Amino acid sequence: MNILEIFTTIVQIDSESGNEEKISVFIQNFLAQRNIEFSQEKEFQIIAKIPAKNKNISEIKKLMFCAHMDTVSPGKNIEIIIDKNGKITSSGNTILGADNKASLANMLLLIDKISKNEIENHHQLEFVFTTKEEIDEPAVYKLNIESLQSELGFIFDKANEENINTVVSVASSISDFTVELKGKGAHASTPERAINALEMLISFVSELKLGNCYPNSTLNIGVINGGEATNTVPSVIHLAGDFRSESPEYMKKIEEDLRRAQMKVLSAKKFKDANIDINIIIYCKGYTHNVNSPAFKNLEKIYSQLGYDGIKVLKTQSGSDASCFMNHRLNVIETFCLNDGCFEVHTVKEWTTIENLEKLQEIMQKIVKYW
Numbered sequence: 001m002n003i004l005e006i007f008t009t010i011v012q013i014d015s016e017s018g019n020e021e022k023i024s025v026f027i028q029n030f031l032a033q034r035n036i037e038f039s040q041e042k043e044f045q046i047i048a049k050i051p052a053k054n055k056n057i058s059e060i061k062k063l064m065f066c067a068h069m070d071t072v073s074p075g076k077n078i079e080i081i082i083d084k085n086g087k088i089t090s091s092g093n094t095i096l097g098a099d100n101k102a103s104l105a106n107m108l109l110l111i112d113k114i115s116k117n118e119i120e121n122h123h124q125l126e127f128v129f130t131t132k133e134e135i136d137e138p139a140v141y142k143l144n145i146e147s148l149q150s151e152l153g154f155i156f157d158k159a160n161e162e163n164i165n166t167v168v169s170v171a172s173s174i175s176d177f178t179v180e181l182k183g184k185g186a187h188a189s190t191p192e193r194a195i196n197a198l199e200m201l202i203s204f205v206s207e208l209k210l211g212n213c214y215p216n217s218t219l220n221i222g223v224i225n226g227g228e229a230t231n232t233v234p235s236v237i238h239l240a241g242d243f244r245s246e247s248p249e250y251m252k253k254i255e256e257d258l259r260r261a262q263m264k265v266l267s268a269k270k271f272k273d274a275n276i277d278i279n280i281i282i283y284c285k286g287y288t289h290n291v292n293s294p295a296f297k298n299l300e301k302i303y304s305q306l307g308y309d310g311i312k313v314l315k316t317q318s319g320s321d322a323s324c325f326m327n328h329r330l331n332v333i334e335t336f337c338l339n340d341g342c343f344e345v346h347t348v349k350e351w352t353t354i355e356n357l358e359k360l361q362e363i364m365q366k367i368v369k370y371w
């Protein structure tokens with residue numbers, strides 16, 4: 001079995017978020033065939049455990065690898081195309097699903113090699129396979145987290161980075177929000193009887209700074225829905241969006257800005273009988289790694305030994321399961337989010353290369369052997 005075989009096999013198992021049963025069953029069979037101990041978790045998630053094999057390891061470390069099994073859409077009937085340079089893409093009608101199957105495939109290959117005694121020494125390992133990572137309520141929160149013993153975690157889920165030795169040092173907090181602007185409908189010919197939800201929207205948005213609202217912070221309204229008919233003054237408009245920041249203070253400020261905009265609109269005389277509901281949900285809290293910590297230094301050493309120029313640290317505004325392990329509702333497992341060697345993820349142009357798939361295997365093997 002090589003990395004390309006396992007990668008193409010799992011890419012061809014459709015697993016859009018919420019439809020991960022098939023791939024979960026595939027992985028469970030894969031583990032069972034190799035006598036790997038695993039538990040079935042809620043929402044088709046899996047935790048596999050492998051004891052250390054420590055002929056020459058003086059101190060056993062407990063390490064976790066985690067990847068998500070789900071993909072974004074369109075992710076059904078993915079056709080794989082490999083060009084002569086080893087670039088792997090889809091046919092252009094779907095995503096490729098390399099996010100996160102590049103990592104998933106490598107975890108499975110690593111497990112396969114361990115089961116065949118092809119890896120001499122390795123630390124105690126836990127492999128976590130999550131679902132619904134790409135949607136608002138990641139299933140990782142439903143794992144039986146107490147069963148995990150790992151001290152450190154590795155999640156290869158940072159895309160679009162030129163240097164394979166890129167590691168996230170700072171990840172932003174992300175909060176999702178919805179807004180319901182509720183006025184009063186009326187026939188287009190009698191606008192004086194209406195409270196126009198569209199006017200409320202204009203007023204609401206004009207009170208906010210969208211985009212880069214504060215340093216290293218963003219506010220976005222991504223979904224706008226409303227209106228009933230061409231001849232009706234809209235009675236209600238729904239908005240949904242998110243805001244992100246490295247700084248807890250700015251997260252609070254943005255939330256206050258939304259509330260202030262709400263009050264401002266409702267204080268206008270023409271909107272006195274209107275209503276605005278704002279609902280804010282924490283998607284994930286951000287985290288900051290201490291780049292001088294022993295773990296970070298060790299990671300640097302691992303990449304250097306593989307011939308890379310240390311590691312490239314990166315601040316990111318995107319979330320991953322690493323954010324969930326680092327804090328919020330889960331117990332803290334110090335978890336690194338590392339480059340997965342994939343590009344243009346979440347688009348039909350998504351691609352990776354055979355070389356990058358092989359590099360990930362090399363990095364994973366180095367970690368399990370020499371951490």
Ligand SMILES: [Zn+2]
Binds near residue numbers: 068099100157
């Ligand atoms: Zn991902």
